[in-house]
Amino acid sequence: MxxxxxxxxxxxxxxxxxxxxxxxxxxxxxxxxxxxxxxxxxxxxxxxxxxxxxxxxxxxxxxxxxxxxxxxxxxxxVRPLLRIPYSQTRRAQAFLITEILSRGLRGEGKNQYLFEFLDQSVEFMDGDHSGMENYHIWFLFNLTRYLGLFPHNNFSDAYSRFDIKEGCFVSGEPSHPYFLDKEESGWLASLFHIELGQLADIAENITRRRQLLNSIVLFYEFHHQEIGKIRSLDVLKELFSGLV
Missing domain, CATH: 2.40.50.140 (Nucleic acid-binding proteins)
Incomplete structure (x- = not known):
């Protein structure tokens, strides 16, 4: 049919x-x-x-x-891509995003909310907006909502370290090494409140951008059984050192 x-x-x-x-x-x-x-x-x-x-x-x-x-x-x-194929930044982001989607959506059935999020995200990614060097971080963080992986938003002065394995903020240093220090945890906590018009606020330099991206990718690797090791991240660091 x-x-x-x-x-x-x-x-x-x-x-x-x-x-x-x-x-x-x-x-x-x-x-x-x-x-x-x-x-x-x-x-x-x-x-x-x-x-x-x-x-x-x-x-x-x-x-x-x-x-x-x-x-x-x-x-x-539906609409021709005007910027993603021709921008070094967006090609690099698309390379990472599509690897995670290809693995993360494996076996995923119909989900209209997820499809609409992806459709609208691609349209935005192909548009003319400020702060697009941080777009992949915003996208991957918010994608977790639709995959059932969204971190627990309990950041406070008392719970100020993000435990990547547990997916929440904790009061002290965990016994394993997969957690963020207070400064890095604050960066991650800000993502709960950042909208698309505020992309430039996510990271103002390559150090912060890279740390956030590494943390989010590691979070995926821990919490989604189909993801495995994301190979494109290391490739992107070599090819586009100023972007990821």
Whole structure:
């Protein structure tokens, strides 16, 4: 049966000379894999470009509940990406974000609230806003709300150290090394209150940005069983030392 659905492309793998297997988070079916035929080559070159990460597509798909890989009949962009593919900062952020989404959404079913958050987040990420060097930190922190991982917001003078393993602020130093000191915990606590118009307030320098990002990624690795070790973080540190 043919269905119409929106989908957010996370990644794709070339299959043969002209086809691809595309991993997409859809509004109707959740996380799915699709075979897209005849998308590469001289005649269909532009279609292959639409399969780049974070493109939001309107799709007509053949869906069968007993299959692992379905098939795309037609697809077209909801809105063309204007900045993400052409900005060094946003390409680096997209590289990290899509790795975490690809792992974190594995097996994730339909979740309209999650899909709308991702759709709106991609649209914002592709826009012209200040403080975008901190956007990936805001996004990853707030994504935890939709994955059931959101840290406990109990920061206070008495509970001033964030225990990454427990996902909450504690009164003293834990017996393990996976916690933030008081200053770093204060940085993390501020994320509970920062909105998109305040991105520049998240981190004003690379040291603070990197510490926050390392802490959030480690939090994911502890609390989401599908995440595992995030490989792209080390790659980004080498390639884009001023951004992550």
């Amino acid at each position: 043919i269905h119409k659905t929106r989908g957010i492309v996370l990644n794709h793998t070339r299959y043969g000379d002209s086809s691809a297997i595309v991993h997409v988070y859809t509004s109707m079916f959740g996380m799915q894999s699709y075979m897209a035929n005849r998308v590469f080559g001289k005649r269909k070159k532009s279609n292959g470009l639409l399969l780049q990460p974070l493109n939001v597509l309107e799709m007509e798909v053949y869906h069968h509940s007993n299959k692992e890989i379905h098939r795309i009949k037609e697809f077209r962009p």
